[in-house]
Amino acid sequence: MATVWVVAEFEGSEASGATLELLTAARQIAESVSVVAFGSGGEGLAAAVGSYGATRLVAIGDDTIVGSPRAQAAALAALAKSHGPDAILFPASYEGRDVAGRLQALTGTTLMGNAMGVISADAARTEILGGTQMVDVALEGPTPHIVLVKPRSIEAASSEGGAADVERVVPELPAGLRDATVVARHEETHAGPSLDTAQVVISGGRGLGGPEAFAMLDDLASAIGGAAVGATRAAVDAGWVPYAYQIGQTGKTVTPEVYLAAGVSGALQHIVGMKKSKRIVAINKDPEAPLMKMADLGVIGDVATVVPALTEEIRRRAGS
Amino acid sequence: MDVVVFAKWVPLGTPELGEDRRLVRGRDDGLDAADEFGIELALQLTERDGGEVTVVTMGPEGAAAAIQRALAMGAHRGVLVTDDALAGADALATARVLAAAARRQPFDLVIGGVESSDGYTGTVPSTVAELLDLPSVTFARRVDVADGEIRAERQTAVGYDEVTCALPALVTLTAGATEPRYPSVKGIMQAKSKPLDRLGLADLGLAAGDLAPSQSVRAVEPAPEKPGGEIVEAGEDAIARIADLLAEAKVI
Ligand SMILES: Cc1cc2nc3c(=O)[nH]c(=O)nc-3n(C[C@H](O)[C@H](O)[C@H](O)COP(=O)(O)OP(=O)(O)OC[C@H]3O[C@@H](n4cnc5c(N)ncnc54)[C@H](O)[C@@H]3O)c2cc1C
Numbered sequence: 001m002a003t004v005w006v007v008a009e010f011e012g013s014e015a016s017g018a019t020l021e022l023l024t025a026a027r028q029i030a031e032s033v034s035v036v037a038f039g040s041g042g043e044g045l046a047a048a049v050g051s052y053g054a055t056r057l058v059a060i061g062d063d064t065i066v067g068s069p070r071a072q073a074a075a076l077a078a079l080a081k082s083h084g085p086d087a088i089l090f091p092a093s094y095e096g097r098d099v100a101g102r103l104q105a106l107t108g109t110t111l112m113g114n115a116m117g118v119i120s121a122d123a124a125r126t127e128i129l130g131g132t133q134m135v136d137v138a139l140e141g142p143t144p145h146i147v148l149v150k151p152r153s154i155e156a157a158s159s160e161g162g163a164a165d166v167e168r169v170v171p172e173l174p175a176g177l178r179d180a181t182v183v184a185r186h187e188e189t190h191a192g193p194s195l196d197t198a199q200v201v202i203s204g205g206r207g208l209g210g211p212e213a214f215a216m217l218d219d220l221a222s223a224i225g226g227a228a229v230g231a232t233r234a235a236v237d238a239g240w241v242p243y244a245y246q247i248g249q250t251g252k253t254v255t256p257e258v259y260l261a262a263g264v265s266g267a268l269q270h271i272v273g274m275k276k277s278k279r280i281v282a283i284n285k286d287p288e289a290p291l292m293k294m295a296d297l298g299v300i301g302d303v304a305t306v307v308p309a310l311t312e313e314i315r316r317r318a319g320s
Numbered sequence: 321m322d323v324v325v326f327a328k329w330v331p332l333g334t335p336e337l338g339e340d341r342r343l344v345r346g347r348d349d350g351l352d353a354a355d356e357f358g359i360e361l362a363l364q365l366t367e368r369d370g371g372e373v374t375v376v377t378m379g380p381e382g383a384a385a386a387i388q389r390a391l392a393m394g395a396h397r398g399v400l401v402t403d404d405a406l407a408g409a410d411a412l413a414t415a416r417v418l419a420a421a422a423r424r425q426p427f428d429l430v431i432g433g434v435e436s437s438d439g440y441t442g443t444v445p446s447t448v449a450e451l452l453d454l455p456s457v458t459f460a461r462r463v464d465v466a467d468g469e470i471r472a473e474r475q476t477a478v479g480y481d482e483v484t485c486a487l488p489a490l491v492t493l494t495a496g497a498t499e500p501r502y503p504s505v506k507g508i509m510q511a512k513s514k515p516l517d518r519l520g521l522a523d524l525g526l527a528a529g530d531l532a533p534s535q536s537v538r539a540v541e542p543a544p545e546k547p548g549g550e551i552v553e554a555g556e557d558a559i560a561r562i563a564d565l566l567a568e569a570k571v572i
Pocket residue numbers: 204205206207208231232233234235246247248249250251252262263264265266267268269270273283284285286289301302303304354435436437438440
């Protein structure tokens with residue numbers, strides 16, 4: 001069996017959900033799973049990653065490396081050279097993509113983006129054609145094989161393992177790496193549960209007709225309580241809501257108990273991001289829209305009347 | 321300021337798999353809409369500050385049409401890398417080719433899409449940046465350049481970051497970052513006389529061995545299909561049905 005590394009994303013001593021998903025997948029295909037964590041906080045992850053099956057935690061405790069995909073890639077390439085892992089798994093996030101892409105240039109090894117699972121250190125699985133086909137891809141040639149796995153493709157499960165052994169590494173980095181600099185960070189999400197954890201996701205599409213209609217969805221979300229509002233790319237591209245709302249191939253993957261879509265046609269690229277929802281409700285003028293056909297309940301009608309009526313009904317039931 | 325833009329030739333419309341388990345090409349192909357945002361940005365920057373826009377495409381001969389469209393929008397020159405050895409090229413091979421093609425002319429800025437519409441690997445530009453020893457700003461949704469420096473808004477999971485980066489550098493643009501123009505009739509006429517270099521691997525100093533595919537499809541099977549449910553007309557009954565479903569799911 002193989003040696004597999006997982007590049008961690010974390011906050012404080014908590015590994016991200018995507019990291020735990022990767023660890024769950026890694027321990028099924030590897031005899032030894034190591035986690036690589038960048039930044040001084042990384043050492044604190046030993047217990048968190050150990051309980052998902054990692055036996056070793058490589059902590060690269062240099063904070064200058066945190067915002068630098070170039071330095072991270074260089075450090076990983078050097079470590080991979082000396083340790084020889086068979087595969088390195090990344091969450092397919094913004095940072096993950098940057099670092100993995102650069103790492104590939106340095107290692108010259110194969111890379112699979114947007115995997116949805118790993119079969120071994122030499123094979124991964126993904127969905128293509130809007131999630132209608134599953135493909136098993138053999139990863140060939142020299143190692144480490146680099147695999148980016150889309151968050152929420154795998155269900156994380158703890159292994160009850162003990163804390164991982166910590167190895168502190170001070171990487172030798174090439175001098176004079178130029179990078180972009182972050183001058184300010186802005187948050188655009190609003191109050192309420194996040195799309196990742198909400199029990200109910202209400203998504204709005206072009207059929208809403210404009211940004212004002214999203215207020216209607218917010219109102220429904222607050223009537224339900226514990227609901228988050230998302231959107232299609234059409235709504236995001238139109239500037240109605242920020243990108244953080246986007247669900248689908250280039251946005252988030254959500255798996256709520258109920259997915260309620262308003263004025264969403266159900267393009268393949270949207271469906272890949274929500275089709276694992278437990279129950280799907282669609283409201284659309286057009287009964288032929290693809291999402292109507294895959295919904296547990298499709299309601300033919302105008303969002304402008306159906307959504308407020310639903311909000312009222314939920315409030316009425318809550319009040320009685 | 322000189323700009324190199326990567327633009328891909330992709331199947332438009334609903335993608336299909338062929339017998340060889342590759343995407344069917346050549347039926348209804350065109351310039352990837354994901355790359356038009358970058359072409360537009362390059363045109364705006366060079367129209368304001370001077371310099372040239374070179375559009376680079378790796379693809380079959382038919383992909384020249386993607387470059388023609390970019391030239392008709394206003395790009396100055398095109399480079400089409402086409403070689404039999406590139407059929408089935410993977411992410412690394414693509415990045416090596418694009419990097420080699422970019423190196424052939426001076427540039428201040430290299431632009432790519434966040435991800436292609438057919439492959440959506442989403443890592444090719446980062447790999448190119450590393451091969452070219454460039455810093456990068458990926459997932460940019462707004463970009464300006466002043467005094468030799470990029471100022472950009474980069475999308476993040478929770479919002480966006482304001483980022484600066486000295487040139488030369490590479491950026492990838494998200495959809496909607498710019499409003500791509502339509503080629504004018506004059507533009508389409510002028511495009512015909514603009515330079516379009518056709519290069520093979522040898523012209524780029526690359527050997528087929530550098531580009532051997534490192535992935536193969538082992539199996540393809542249809543994903544489990546979700547059976548549809550019921551479709552009802554809007555009305556009081558439909559509203560009650562949705563509320564019942566929410567109650568069954570124990571979320572209200
Ligand atoms: C590479 C690539 C990546 C992509 N990634 C994503 C992604 O991550 N997420 C994503 O969502 N899309 C993505 N897309 C875009 C996707 O192909 C679709 O264009 C998009 O999902 C359509 O959004 P929509 O359903 O809101 O709009 P439309 O397809 O225009 O659908 C609007 C729907 O609203 C209905 N409607 C109109 N008016 C009303 C009304 N008054 N009441 C009720 N219903 C009404 C219409 O019947 C229609 O079905 C991607 C595309 C590409 C090429």
